[in-house]
Amino acid sequence: MALPPLPRPYQDTAEYWAAARDHHFxxxxxxxxxxxxxxxxxxxxxxxxxxxxxxxxxxxxxxxxFSVNHRAPHPGFADxxxxxxxxVELEEGPxxxxxxxxxxxxxxxxxxxxxxxxxxxxxxxxxxxxQPASETTP
Amino acid sequence: xxNALRDVAIVGVAESDLGRVPDKSKFQLSAEAxxxxxxxxxxxxxxxxGLLTTIITEGGQFSTMLMAEYMGITPRxxxxxxxxxxxxxxxxxxxAMAIATGLCEVxxxxxxxxxxxxxxxKGGPVSAVTDVFGPTQFEEPYGVSTVGSYALAAQRxxxxxxxxxxxxxxxxxxxxxxxxxxxxxxxxDRITIDDVLDSRLIASPLHLLDCCLVTDxxxxxxxxxxxxxxxxxxxxxxxxxxxxxHTHRMISQMPDLTQTAAAISGKLAFERxxxxxxxxxxxxIYDSFTITVLLTLESLGFCGKGxxxxxxxxxxxxxxxxFPMNTQGGxxxxxxxxxxxxxxxxxxxRQVRGDSGPRQVPDAKIALCNGTGGxxxxxxxxxxxxx
Numbered sequence: 001m002a003l004p005p006l007p008r009p010y011q012d013t014a015e016y017w018a019a020a021r022d023h024h025f026x027x028x029x030x031x032x033x034x035x036x037x038x039x040x041x042x043x044x045x046x047x048x049x050x051x052x053x054x055x056x057x058x059x060x061x062x063x064x065x066f067s068v069n070h071r072a073p074h075p076g077f078a079d080x081x082x083x084x085x086x087x088v089e090l091e092e093g094p095x096x097x098x099x100x101x102x103x104x105x106x107x108x109x110x111x112x113x114x115x116x117x118x119x120x121x122x123x124x125x126x127x128x129x130x131q132p133a134s135e136t137t138p
Numbered sequence: 139x140x141n142a143l144r145d146v147a148i149v150g151v152a153e154s155d156l157g158r159v160p161d162k163s164k165f166q167l168s169a170e171a172x173x174x175x176x177x178x179x180x181x182x183x184x185x186x187x188g189l190l191t192t193i194i195t196e197g198g199q200f201s202t203m204l205m206a207e208y209m210g211i212t213p214r215x216x217x218x219x220x221x222x223x224x225x226x227x228x229x230x231x232x233x234a235m236a237i238a239t240g241l242c243e244v245x246x247x248x249x250x251x252x253x254x255x256x257x258x259x260k261g262g263p264v265s266a267v268t269d270v271f272g273p274t275q276f277e278e279p280y281g282v283s284t285v286g287s288y289a290l291a292a293q294r295x296x297x298x299x300x301x302x303x304x305x306x307x308x309x310x311x312x313x314x315x316x317x318x319x320x321x322x323x324x325x326x327d328r329i330t331i332d333d334v335l336d337s338r339l340i341a342s343p344l345h346l347l348d349c350c351l352v353t354d355x356x357x358x359x360x361x362x363x364x365x366x367x368x369x370x371x372x373x374x375x376x377x378x379x380x381x382x383x384h385t386h387r388m389i390s391q392m393p394d395l396t397q398t399a400a401a402i403s404g405k406l407a408f409e410r411x412x413x414x415x416x417x418x419x420x421x422x423i424y425d426s427f428t429i430t431v432l433l434t435l436e437s438l439g440f441c442g443k444g445x446x447x448x449x450x451x452x453x454x455x456x457x458x459x460x461f462p463m464n465t466q467g468g469x470x471x472x473x474x475x476x477x478x479x480x481x482x483x484x485x486x487x488r489q490v491r492g493d494s495g496p497r498q499v500p501d502a503k504i505a506l507c508n509g510t511g512g513x514x515x516x517x518x519x520x521x522x523x524x525x
Binding site for chain 2: 003004005006007008010013038039041064065066067068069070071072073074075077080083085086087095096097098099110111121125127129
């Protein structure tokens with residue numbers, strides 16, 4: 001079975017992917033202006049400071065938008081059809097691309113509360129994904 | 139503010155062979171369109187001293203050096219700005235700026251792509267990437283695609299404003315109607331709203347017929363000073379106003395999924411032209427997907443935010459409607475070689491000249507062309523007028 005395209009960690013992102021592999025979901029906060037940002041960068045996208053810290057995020061968010069995808073954009077997704085591509089707005093503010101998993105794709109709605117979960121794709125790579133909050137916090 | 143760019147004119151436009159052209163390279167398509175556009179004006183390649191192009195597919199690195207060498211040009215103004223399909227609309231601004239300031243005299247904008255032949259004649263995805271370097275590593279592992287990105291915007295617009303799939307389908311149906319009048323259009327059989335809704339879902343809420351074609355194509359646009367243009371053999375079309383902007387690279391970082399950078403570039407183009415929406419006789423709006431058009435109409439201010447669905451109802455943008463749009467059949471039905479922007483300019487020029495044949499909008503004097511690039515990321519807006 002083909003794998004999806006996987007991240008190749010680099011200077012800005014190695015810490016994020018290392019944390020994800022240990023099932024921690026971290027985001028950056030700027031020590032100069034307090035801005036939270038996603039995706040990880042070498043500087044703050046608000047004030048350009050290099051003084052950033054990694055924070056464990058709450059892992060809570062809401063669905064900002066989603067699309068049920070019926071065509072695989074890459075052979076690595078052929079076995080997952082249909083899959084839910086989604087932008088989640090994190091409790092801390094930033095938005096990120098992800099998948100909504102652990103539910104019927106047709107049940108996903110905008111505004112739905114979701115929590116992070118971890119998909120171990122290989123021994124080296126874990127992708128943070130999201131599932132309906134009710135699945136984990138009854 | 140005085141707008142020096144108004145003293146620049148488009149003097150030649152042309153397409154290459156379109157559709158499926160497996161026996162010609164993308165470089166040849168670009169060069170043949172260039173030759174034809176220069177011919178229209180009575181110019182030759184030796185007159186060209188400004189070159190603007192970008193190739194984002196295999197073998198296209200250092201695009202202007204590559205194409206200048208290919209065609210035997212030694213430009214003194216060169217621009218490979220790469221902001222996706224809108225690049226070629228933004229180039230009109232850049233070329234006009236260069237001509238107005240004397241940096242060059244004759245600027246050639248060209249584009250060639252073998253997007254369908256590169257895929258062995260089939261549409262659909264071609265990605266075979268195994269690992270991803272750079273910020274897109276936060277999107278690609280989740281299965282993002284171009285259609286998926288635009289689908290996210292469509293879903294959000296429906297959520298916020300109650301826009302419907304039927305309203306999006308209106309755009310596809312109207313555009314196909316225009317294409318039925320253009321012999322160069324790839325898809326010319328008329329369709330209905332039900333045809334769009336019954337076509338298979340690719341990425342909800344977008345159906346197959348909400349999506350642009352994949353074709354081979356080349357195009358070219360030639361500009362010079364208005365003064366010189368008046369001595370050439372084609373009818374000059376003036377560059378009345380221009381604007382460009384971009385807001386993000388990746389769809390997850392788009393500040394507002396329901397508003398494009400056309401809110402910036404369009405405002406600039408109208409201000410610089412000294413014109414208002416009611417002055418526009420014909421609009422050529424990059425239609426990578428039906429939702430692209432709807433968001434662009436709102437962002438340009440032709441209707442209020444959230445009103446795009448109602449605006450396009452009842453085939454308003456079709457032949458005979460009161461808002462003629464995408465009159466050559468658009469990326470949805472005419473051609474789409476991955477980046478479409480140059481074709482909005484080509485048709486806008488033809489309409490203003492009165493050269494669009496059976497699909498000519500009667501007495502069209504002013505055209506607005508808007509390119510969108512990336513994933514609703516960048517826009518270029520130009521307003522063209524008869525001399």
